[in-house]
Amino acid sequence: MIIRILGEGQFEVPDSELDEINRLDTALEHALRTPDDDVRPALDALLDHVRRVGVRPPVHELLESDAVLPFADSSEEDIRDMLNDDGLIPG
Amino acid sequence: MGLWQRFTLIFKSKANKALDKAEDPRETLDYSYEKQLELLQKVRRGVADVATSRKRLELQITQLQQQSDKLEGQAKAALAGGREDLAREALTRRSGLQTQIADLQVQLAQLQDQEEKLVQASQRLQAKVEAFRTKKETIKATYTAAEAQTKINEAFSGISEELGDVGMAIQRAEDKTAQMQARGQAIDELLASGALDDASGTSKDSITVELERMASTNEVESQLAAMKAEIGSGPAAPAIEAAPEAEKTE
Numbered sequence: 001m002i003i004r005i006l007g008e009g010q011f012e013v014p015d016s017e018l019d020e021i022n023r024l025d026t027a028l029e030h031a032l033r034t035p036d037d038d039v040r041p042a043l044d045a046l047l048d049h050v051r052r053v054g055v056r057p058p059v060h061e062l063l064e065s066d067a068v069l070p071f072a073d074s075s076e077e078d079i080r081d082m083l084n085d086d087g088l089i090p091g
Numbered sequence: 092m093g094l095w096q097r098f099t100l101i102f103k104s105k106a107n108k109a110l111d112k113a114e115d116p117r118e119t120l121d122y123s124y125e126k127q128l129e130l131l132q133k134v135r136r137g138v139a140d141v142a143t144s145r146k147r148l149e150l151q152i153t154q155l156q157q158q159s160d161k162l163e164g165q166a167k168a169a170l171a172g173g174r175e176d177l178a179r180e181a182l183t184r185r186s187g188l189q190t191q192i193a194d195l196q197v198q199l200a201q202l203q204d205q206e207e208k209l210v211q212a213s214q215r216l217q218a219k220v221e222a223f224r225t226k227k228e229t230i231k232a233t234y235t236a237a238e239a240q241t242k243i244n245e246a247f248s249g250i251s252e253e254l255g256d257v258g259m260a261i262q263r264a265e266d267k268t269a270q271m272q273a274r275g276q277a278i279d280e281l282l283a284s285g286a287l288d289d290a291s292g293t294s295k296d297s298i299t300v301e302l303e304r305m306a307s308t309n310e311v312e313s314q315l316a317a318m319k320a321e322i323g324s325g326p327a328a329p330a331i332e333a334a335p336e337a338e339k340t341e
Contacts, residue, residue, distance in 0.1 A: 004252065007208050007260040009215050059218040062226065062249025068099045071263065073201070083097060 002057065003050050004065040005072065011054025024049055032079060039076045047072050117239055120227040123247065127220045130254055134213045137261040141206045144268040144275075148199050151278050152192055159188040165298050172305045181298050191278070198271065205264055212257045219253045 001018070004010045013021070028042040047069060057063055070079050162185040169177035223246055230242045 004256060006256055007212065007263075009212070009256070059215055060222040062219060062222055062246050062253075064245075064248040065099070065252060068252075070098060071260070073204075 001066040002063055003054065003067045003069060005047055005050060005069045006074075007071045008051075010057055010063060010065055011050050012057050013050060013054045017049075017053050020049060021046070032076065039079065043070065043072070043074065043079075117231050117236065117243075120231060120243060123250070124220075124224060124227060127223060127250065127254060130258060131213070131216055131220055134209070134216060134257055134261055137264050138206065138209045138213055140268050141202065141209060141264050144271045145199065145202045145206060147275055148195060148202060148271060151275060152195050152199065154282065155188050155192050155195070155278070159185050159192065162188070162298070165302055168302055169298070169305075172302070172309070174301075174305065177298060177301055184298075195278075198274075202267070202271065205267060209260060209264055212260050216253055216257045219250055223250045 001013055001015055002010050003013050003021075024042070024046040028039065028046050031037040031039045031042040050069065070082065074082075162181045166178040166181035166185070169175075169181060226242075226246045230239050230246070234242055
């Protein structure tokens with residue numbers, strides 16, 4: 001499947017990695033929900049994993065991503081802002 | 092729903108707004124291509140803005156570092172002159188500057204990172220826009236309107252996502268550089284106010300004035316001492332030789 005990290009572009013990730021990505025994603029969500037928990041380590045872990053197992057598709061390909069992940073330097077507020085955006089309800 | 096799935100939905104809804112405007116599919120291709128070129132221009136300007144901010148920040152760090160070095164020199168001079176109070180004052184100011192410098196260096200590193208990513212994003216976008224141009228010519232030449240719609244949607248999804256990503260990255264960079272500019276302005280004002288002596292050395296801070304006063308006092312004292320020594324050496328000394336000697340030192 002194809003995953004985009006905002007600001008970095010797309011990565012083609014084997015479907016076998018889905019479980020691990022879901023695990024890391026849940027950890028990030030947990031960090032985001034826990035007030036005193038820093039989201040940084042969880043976000044870094046998720047993005048690092050995608051970068052490590054992913055392969056960049058050819059630059060001339062116009063592909064749609066199956067998943068989109070936040071900017072690597074997103075702060076907790078950035079992530080919250082995006083999730084609270086009115087764009088949350090798909091138009 | 093997982094976080095990345097929510098993120099993906101948000102993002103797609105944003106990217107798809109561009110598609111909603113589609114009327115005659117083949118006209119839309121040209122219109123979209125124009126828009127892509129516009130964004131590409133905007134991205135290039137954004138990259139240039141970030142580079143300008145970075146250079147300004149580098150310059151400010153250099154200026155603050157020069158100030159800091161100067162204060163260190165002044166502290167040494169003050170201490171050598173037995174003025175510990177003055178040395179302490181200079182070192183206190185220096186420590187304030189060092190904090191500023193460290194802070195700015197962190198921001199500089201972030202800005203460099205952002206600049207690097209924007210340059211890459213801009214290259215990626217250029218390649219995608221080029222791919223879209225080729226694809227749109229093929230679609231226009233080969234497909235009927237109905238078939239074209241499907242092909243256009245495919246090409247659109249890919250390019251609009253890229254445009255959305257780069258557009259957001261540019262927005263972030265612009266926000267960041269606006270913050271940096273406000274901060275840079277504040278530092279310039281601080282430098283100009285004399286709270287920090289400016290790097291050109293045209294205005295003098297209180298420590299410099301005090302050190303110069305010390306230096307000139309010391310010089311006057313040593314000249315006086317020299318004169319006293321000459322006079323005090325008594326009339327037995329060759330007074331005629333000594334007199335012009337004393338004048339020369341005036």
